[in-house]
Amino acid sequence: MANTPQAEKRIRRNDRRAEINKARVSRIRTFVKKCESSIAAGEPVAAAAALAAAQPEMMRGVAKGVFHKNTVSRKISRLAKRAKALQTA
Template identity: 80%
Template sequence: MANTPQARKRIRRNDRRADINKARVSRIRTFVKKVESAIASGDKTAAAEALRAAQPEMMRGVSRGVLHKNTVARKLSRLSARVKLLG
C-alpha cells in the first residue's frame, strides 16, 4: 500500500496513463486489422491504401512509447511483404 503522497500520486498517474496507452495500442491494432482484412480479401489497392494509413499510426505509437521501434519495423515489413505478394 502506498504510504507517501508521491506514491499515491504515482498510482493515480499510472492508472490514467495505462488507460491512454491501452487506447493507443487498440487504435493501432484496428489499423493493422484493416490491412490484414484487405489482404485476406485479395484486394491489392485496398491493402496498399490501408497500409499507407497504418504506417503513421504505428510510428506514432513508437514515438509515444507504447510500442518498441523494432516491433513496429518488423510488423510493417511483414505487412508490406504480404501486400506486395498480392496479385
C-alpha cells in the same frame, strides 16, 4: 499501499497513462486488422491504402513508448511485403 503523497500521485498517474496506452494499442490493432483483412480478401488497392494509414499510427505508438521500434518495423515490413505480393500477383 502508497505511504507518501508522491506515491499516491504516481498511482493516479500510472492509471491514467495505462488507459491512454490501452486505447492507443487498441487503435493500432484496428488499423493492422484492416490492412490484414484487405490483404486476405485479395484487394491490392485497399491493402495499400490500409497499410499507408496503419504505418504512421504504428510509428506513433513507438514514439509514445507503447511498442518497441524493432517490433513495429518488423510488422510493417511483413505487411508491406504481403501487400506488394498482392499487387504483383
